Amino acid sequence: xxxxxxxxxxxxxxxxxxxxxxxxxxxxxxxxxxxxxxxxxxxxxxxxxxxxxxxxxxxxxxxxxxxxxxxxxxxxxxxxxxxxxxxxxxxxxxxxxxxxxxxxxxxxxxxxxxxxxxxxxxxxxxxxxxxxxxxxxxxxxxxxxxxxxxxxxxxxxxxxxxxxxxxxxxxxxxxxxxxxxxxxxxxxxxxxxxxxxxxxxxxxxxxxxxxxxxxxxxxxxxxxxxxxxxxxxxxxxxxxxxxxxxxxxxxxxxxxxxxxxxxxxxxxxxxxxxxxxxxxxxxxxxxxxxxxxxxxxxxxxxxxxxxx
Amino acid sequence: xxxxxxxxxxxxxxxxxxxxxxxxxxxxxxxxxxxxxxxxxxxxxxxxxxxxxxxxxxxxxxxxxxxxxxxxxxxxxxxxxxxxxxxxxxxxxxxxxxxxxxxxxxxxxxxxxxxxxxxxxxxxxxxxxxxxxxxxxxxxxxxxxxxxxxxxxxxxxxxxxxxxxxxxxxxxxxxxxxxxxxxxxxxxxxxxxxxxxxxxxxxxxxxxxxxxxxxxxxxxxxxxxxxxxxxxxxxxxxxxxxxxxxxxxxxxxxxxxxxxxxxxxxxxxxxxxxxxxxxxxxxxxxxxxxxxxxxxxxxxxxxxxxxx
Amino acid sequence: xxxxxxxxxxxxxxxxxxxxxxxxxxxxxxxxxxxxxxxxxxxxxxxxxxxxxxxxxxxxxxxxxxxxxxxxxxxxxxxxxxxxxxxxxxxxxxxxxxxxxxxxxxxxxxxxxxxxxxxxxxxxxxxxxxxxxxxxxxxxxxxxxxxxxxxxxxxxxxxxxxxxxxxxxxxxxxxxxxxxxxxxxxxxxxxxxxxxxxxxxxxxxxxxxxxxxxxxxxxxxxxxxxxxxxxxxxxxxxxxxxxxxxxxxxxxxxxxxxxxxxxxxxxxxxxxxxxxxxxxxxxxxxxxxxxxxxxxxxxxxxxxxxxxxxxxxxxxxxxxxxxxxxxx
Ligand SMILES: Nc1ncnc2c1ncn2[C@@H]1O[C@H](COP(=O)(O)OP(=O)(O)OP(=O)(O)O)[C@@H](O)[C@H]1O
Ligand SMILES: [Mg+2]
Numbered sequence: 008x009x010x011x012x013x014x015x016x017x018x019x020x021x022x023x024x025x026x027x028x029x030x031x032x033x034x035x036x037x038x039x040x041x042x043x044x045x046x047x048x049x050x051x052x053x054x055x056x057x058x059x060x061x062x063x064x065x066x067x068x069x070x071x072x073x074x075x076x077x078x079x080x081x082x083x084x085x086x087x088x089x090x091x092x093x094x095x096x097x098x099x100x101x102x103x104x105x106x107x108x109x110x111x112x113x114x115x116x117x118x119x120x121x122x123x124x125x126x127x128x129x130x131x132x133x134x135x136x137x138x139x140x141x142x143x144x145x146x147x148x149x150x151x152x153x154x155x156x157x158x159x160x161x162x163x164x165x166x167x168x169x170x171x172x173x174x175x176x177x178x179x180x181x182x183x184x185x186x187x188x189x190x191x192x193x194x195x196x197x198x199x200x201x202x203x204x205x206x207x208x209x210x211x212x213x214x215x216x217x218x219x220x221x222x223x224x225x226x227x228x229x230x231x232x233x234x235x236x237x238x239x240x241x242x243x244x245x246x247x248x249x250x251x252x253x254x255x256x257x258x259x260x261x262x263x264x265x266x267x268x269x270x271x272x273x274x275x276x277x278x279x280x281x282x283x284x285x286x287x288x289x290x291x292x293x294x295x296x297x298x299x300x301x302x303x304x305x306x307x308x309x310x311x312x313x314x315x
Numbered sequence: 316x317x318x319x320x321x322x323x324x325x326x327x328x329x330x331x332x333x334x335x336x337x338x339x340x341x342x343x344x345x346x347x348x349x350x351x352x353x354x355x356x357x358x359x360x361x362x363x364x365x366x367x368x369x370x371x372x373x374x375x376x377x378x379x380x381x382x383x384x385x386x387x388x389x390x391x392x393x394x395x396x397x398x399x400x401x402x403x404x405x406x407x408x409x410x411x412x413x414x415x416x417x418x419x420x421x422x423x424x425x426x427x428x429x430x431x432x433x434x435x436x437x438x439x440x441x442x443x444x445x446x447x448x449x450x451x452x453x454x455x456x457x458x459x460x461x462x463x464x465x466x467x468x469x470x471x472x473x474x475x476x477x478x479x480x481x482x483x484x485x486x487x488x489x490x491x492x493x494x495x496x497x498x499x500x501x502x503x504x505x506x507x508x509x510x511x512x513x514x515x516x517x518x519x520x521x522x523x524x525x526x527x528x529x530x531x532x533x534x535x536x537x538x539x540x541x542x543x544x545x546x547x548x549x550x551x552x553x554x555x556x557x558x559x560x561x562x563x564x565x566x567x568x569x570x571x572x573x574x575x576x577x578x579x580x581x582x583x584x585x586x587x588x589x590x591x592x593x594x595x596x597x598x599x600x601x602x603x604x605x606x607x608x609x610x611x612x613x614x615x616x617x618x619x620x621x622x623x
Numbered sequence: 624x625x626x627x628x629x630x631x632x633x634x635x636x637x638x639x640x641x642x643x644x645x646x647x648x649x650x651x652x653x654x655x656x657x658x659x660x661x662x663x664x665x666x667x668x669x670x671x672x673x674x675x676x677x678x679x680x681x682x683x684x685x686x687x688x689x690x691x692x693x694x695x696x697x698x699x700x701x702x703x704x705x706x707x708x709x710x711x712x713x714x715x716x717x718x719x720x721x722x723x724x725x726x727x728x729x730x731x732x733x734x735x736x737x738x739x740x741x742x743x744x745x746x747x748x749x750x751x752x753x754x755x756x757x758x759x760x761x762x763x764x765x766x767x768x769x770x771x772x773x774x775x776x777x778x779x780x781x782x783x784x785x786x787x788x789x790x791x792x793x794x795x796x797x798x799x800x801x802x803x804x805x806x807x808x809x810x811x812x813x814x815x816x817x818x819x820x821x822x823x824x825x826x827x828x829x830x831x832x833x834x835x836x837x838x839x840x841x842x843x844x845x846x847x848x849x850x851x852x853x854x855x856x857x858x859x860x861x862x863x864x865x866x867x868x869x870x871x872x873x874x875x876x877x878x879x880x881x882x883x884x885x886x887x888x889x890x891x892x893x894x895x896x897x898x899x900x901x902x903x904x905x906x907x908x909x910x911x912x913x914x915x916x917x918x919x920x921x922x923x924x925x926x927x928x929x930x931x932x933x934x935x936x937x938x939x940x941x942x943x944x945x946x947x948x949x950x951x
Contacts, residue, residue, distance in 0.1 A: 021456060021459075021460075022456075022459050022460055022463050023463075025456070025457075025459070025460030025463065026460050026463035026464050028460075029460060029461065029463075029464055029469075030464065030469070030472055033469065033472055033473045033476065033477075033491065034472055034473070034475075034476040035476070144602065144605070144606075145602075147601075147602075147605060148549075148598045148599070148601045148602035148605060149594070149598045149601075150553045150556050150557060150560075150576075150594070150597060150598065150601070151557070152556075152557065152560050152576065153576065153590070153594040153597070153598065156580065156583050156590060156594075160583065160584065160587070164584065210683070211726065212721060212723060212726040212727045213726060213727055213728055213729040213730070215676070215681050215721070215727075216721060216727045216728070216729070216789070217729070218679075218680075218681040218713070219679050219681050219713055219714065219718065219719045219721075219793075220713065220714040220718075220740065220741060220744070220792065220793075221710045221711065221712070221713030221714030221715060221744065221745060222710075222714075222740065222744055223710065223744065224706075226744065230732075231729050231732070234731050234732075235729070235730065235731055238731075246462075249465030249466075249467075249468070250465070250467075252465060252467075252468060253465050253466070253467030253468050253471075254467075256467070256468075256471065256561070257557065257560070257561070260561075261580070271471070272561070275471065275475065275561055275562060275563060276561075276562055278475075280475040280476060283471060283472065283475045284472055284475065284476070287468045287469075287471055287472045288472075290468055291463065291464060291465070291468055291469075294463075294465060294468075295463055298463075308731065309730075309731055310730070310731060310733075310776040310778075311730060311731075311776070311778050
């Protein structure tokens, strides 16, 4: 297991370099004038242009630019806002809120998604199965920001059960609605994936062995069935962290949650591209690190990967 | 059998192999026609096609713009009525006309995105899977890097720095960041197909690389590739809406379902129709593509055809 | 034969399929006495595995259903037995070894865990004691360096070792009846012989009754005491190995025996039974074997013969059993 983790860490390095390079490339090397793009067509402001040129080393050859930018990243320099605040500081200040929201959403999708998925698979063709299949289809079709408004309106405004915006009431009350909306799409996928994967596992030979051994039903399901079925689910959950990060931009904007996403949402609308690039880079790095954790978990679940 | 020449056998084998995908697609079509899900999606898609191809038949384009005098500020935010079936928005434009004419950009992004990502993914996956070795190694690392940059976050960065007119910004984002799933899928089916016995047999009988790729290996990927393309088409329609909602996609005076929803957010509580109609059309369109993909997947699944 | 330990009577199992219900086992009867080996012999698709799973109570229901018949173990009826009681018999008294050892083992649990599980569940042993007991079982089936390999996973073993692991798991609690469903088909020849030897030794030591499922006539001749020859879900012939192999009273059995190279004079072409076994969805009328039978008459397609005694404890299902028997 130790060797497996080390190997995964080593594989992480090129992905980290490649992904940050890709971000940098997408912003600065595509045809067009990056400064015009970064100022979003605002009247040219020589001071700001100079700042961008300096922050992103635009006078250097491209590769040198990237290396300097990478050096900045590694020392925690993500650039500055219009008002001169450090983007890294803004991120550090706001990230705990986003983390809280994303973690709550993740918890919801894992617990409800896997739980309902198992239930649906065990009672195949039953009420829970049919309801969840129809329900997930609806959730998958409705774009998340539409769902956000509908949920906010019904539960926050009309029924008044939970606060429709802000985090004044703290965790968990203020986080329930946004976390549910943020989790909804992924929950639908986790549910379907768990159900399908479990049904496939049920038909495998070793499940018959488990029955022939005279094991109790619960043990067969949880120990022999679910563990195998969770392998594709965990793969999905790893990729899904990205969806949570991206979704947070929309959800925090709509529900007025003061996290990184809300800052991004606002900065996009204000055309503060430096802040946008800095914050997105930070989120992507967090995503890569969490993906690494999921990979290790994957190795724990599936020994065949571990010894590959 | 003993007196057939190797050539005759190759021809025979070739015919049989040619029949495999055709037979599979034929069977799939037979299954599809009997599927309720397929017909629901077909009916929905018929209306989507009408809106995209001949919106002028359904609603007058002039009603969507104040420049043509189609919108009167005095009509602002009227509830649905006989005159304005879906009510009016803040500018007093007819929501019905906007919704009909907003379909084209949203669906165009989906179609272009699906075609481009599938093409890129197919080429990358085919080359990586077919040649293997270091080529596969390099391409797979590149895929990993792109996988490390989530579509929504990467798109936000790209669109903040890049200003392309109309739908082209979002299409560019999809082309750059959206091809990874298709590449992974095609790569794995190629590797599978490469080791199939009939491919080995064809190779032993002297079939060239090009012939192997296009006659023996690619046909295997068509089924799953088609399913993925259809499902991503639906997802890309939602992606366009999300970017437009964030103010990064289509910009005024252009409009799409996404921009309509974005414009409607500030008046949602007092005039929910401004949001619900475009959102409903958007959701039904996404649903239609997902259903079509599901139905196609089911009918292409060889396990189902054996009637297990 | 002494009083039977396990008695299957007129067992019928059907599956729900797209084309309606099909009968995979169609009135199968046989009995196994303590300590003896009964072989179920038959071509692919004749219903051997389905019958075995029915006895173990591990059929997937649905689509499978036992529609008629009885399975008695130590006098207790197993058909319709509540799951809880059935479960306490499985592994404990009835055990089964599967055809494909790799897919029969759980890929994500270590082999030791999978063996020790028997003791933890059925004997309520603690982790440590279960481990010790499992190691003993692994040594019993001659897995080298058992202690070192306890925590390894199935994919790290060779085919023969995997089958030994399944055997260790299944004999762990000294069951009274062990069903081995083609335990060696997935293995190469030398390993096949080792596994069969191992099974024979364990059977002697534990006094277990063995139901050996196979289509290898040679293996059956070596190991079994009694044989049931199956065709289309029914028994075609039943008796001791000597009776069935030397004095067969059934044209199907004769066809099978004649198609084995070693039992045939060298040189000539091997006779094979023409045609293919029927699928359960289209079993022929009358005697299921008649379309492929050289002796078939009008009568054979009109009505089905019963399984009747041609000698004490030697049964055959054929309208011309006596003629076939005396035709030697
Ligand atoms: N799940 C199922 N659904 C429908 N039919 C089935 C199912 N399982 C088995 N059958 C049918 O039951 C018949 C008997 O199958 P079984 O597996 O018992 O054959 P077998 O004698 O063990 O053959 P083999 O030597 O190949 O293992 C087969 O013809 C098969 O078509
Ligand atoms: Mg079998």
